[in-house]
Amino acid sequence: MLASLASQDERIIDEFRLISQGRKPTGSSHVRFEFGERISTNIDIADFTEGLQIKCWNRLARLSFREFESARAWARNSGIKSQSQWIKHYREGISGIEKLPADMPAAPERTYQNEGWIGWGDWLGTGRIADHLRKYRDFASARDFVRSLKLKNQREWIAYCRGKLPKIGRLPPDISASPHKTYSEDGWIGLSDWLGTTNISNRYFDYPPFEKARSFARKLKLNGIKAWRSYCETSLPSSMSASPWKTYKNKGWVGMGDWLGTGNISNSQRTFRPFKEARAYARSLKLQDSREWREFAKSDKLPADIPASPNKTYQEKGWLGIGDWLGTGAVASYNRRYLPFEEARSHVRSLNVKNSKQWRKLSNRSGGTRKIPENIPTCPNTVYENNGWINWGDWFGTGFIGRTERSYRDFGQAREYARSLKLKTWSEWSVFCKSPKRPADIPSTPKNTYEGKGWISASDWLGANIVAPQDKVYLPFKEARKHSQNLGLKSAKDWRAFCKKFRGTAELPDSVPNCPYLVYKDLGWIDWADWLGK
Secondary structure (H helix, E strand, C coil), rough: CCHHHHHHHHHHHHHHHHHCCCCCCCCCCCCCCCCCCCCCCCCCCHHHHHHHHHHHHHHHHHHCCCCCHHHHHHHHHHCCCHHHHHHHHHHHCCCCCCCCCCCCCCHHHHHCCCCCCCHHHHHHHHCCCHHHHHHCHHHHHHHHHCCCCCCCHHHHHHHCCCCCCCCCCCCCCCCCCCCHHHHHCCCCCHHHHHHHHCCCCCCHCCCCCCCHHHHHHHHHCCCCHHCCCCHHHCCCCCCCCCCCHHHHHCCCCCHHHHHHHHCCHEEEHHCCCCHHHHHHHHHCCCCHHHHHHHHHHHCCCCCCCCCCCCCHHHCCCCCCCCCCCHHHCCCHHHHHHCHHHHHHHHHHHCCCCCCHHHHHHHHHHHHHHCEEEEEEEECCHCCCCCCCCCHHHHHHHCCCCHHHHHCCCHHHHHHHHHCCCCCCCCHHHHHHCCCCCCCCCCCCCCHHCCCCCCCHHHHHHHHCCCCCCHHCCCHHHHHHHHHCCCCCCHHHHHHHHHHHHHHHCEECCCCCCCCCCCCCCCCCCCCHHHHCCC
């Protein structure tokens, strides 16, 4: 009885599958749909029934995937080449590839795990074997093969693995492209050992004891870490470590000053003056701001017991700010208290500042030249952003509105105005925009303003017959060169001057380009001497 029911279920599923594929099942139907008289006569019963059957199939298919052999046959014929493509096709679809049927699993490696699944190469018919399933040569044999290739470095090894060195050949399937993983416990030392080069990783060197290495370094008479690194790049013996702070970390290392014998001590090892004494010294210098302090700190005048970065050294020991440190009384911007917006704006307007350039000059603190009170911010657009700020024209009282804040006419009206000017070229439009004649609600760069809002081209904007450079049709190279050689010009400079003067005339038609070296780059261009016949 159970076997009979299972057989019946399989036949029903087969019929649904055929219907979903637009095919007619043979034999009598095992699924019936009965409809009462109340169904509107406007409904096509056949179409409704077929649609309902397909809906049923889409639900049932996920409960009964195809047998492995049938599913694999579909996958191999699909045109999908990799696991990532399979997943992408399931989620988004791939142009030109049939949609994944409802009875095909998204994760066949799980669905058919114990029913024939071998791998994605077998499933898609590509033959590729996953790295973790491959059988590689033993380490010694693989290394001998790789060394025979005479590769010099990691870059060449990667290029070879990717098939970009055709003269050498392709990586054999039994040679790992990731030997550091494959042979991590079977002899792997480093890439230089794998390739047979002499650059062996530092951790495999047998370096001399710390005292002996330090004695060698001190004899070099180098004056700092920069000089040490420069020496390491050109002259360091292979038996010496270029990173002694790592090699001798717990074996005697103190610092670079000790290593080179200069006596220089790093900030982390120095003993600085107490905060108040250090601040008194800094104030005695009469410096005006942080920029002057940084310049002084870089000089050789800074005492060894005064830190170049006092904000770090005295962070929890009295530090209040650079104004307190230098005695100028300047307060960091984030700690300042500013006037209310209306008061600040009123004061600024009384100064008759005309533009942002003048404002920057008046608000500049360097050299004590600031003319703006400290309770008025240098960046009012940030401080008063949500407290009254409109724009710089309002702040200065000039009424000027920046381009990003202007309201322009809609595209149709603006284009109509531009066409009324009867301009012929974009150069003429640029000249017009620089004059005081252009209305404030007409943009000088209409392409930026109306991109996506009706903009087509400069020709359409001006109503003139302008052809964009990328749309121009030029003479073949030999014809254009013959024309240019007949002009009697002697140099590229002469050519540019001639183009500027005679462009669009019989002497220089538009079919001969201004920049032949770009237009004919791969079509015959050699150099200017050849182009001009000299």
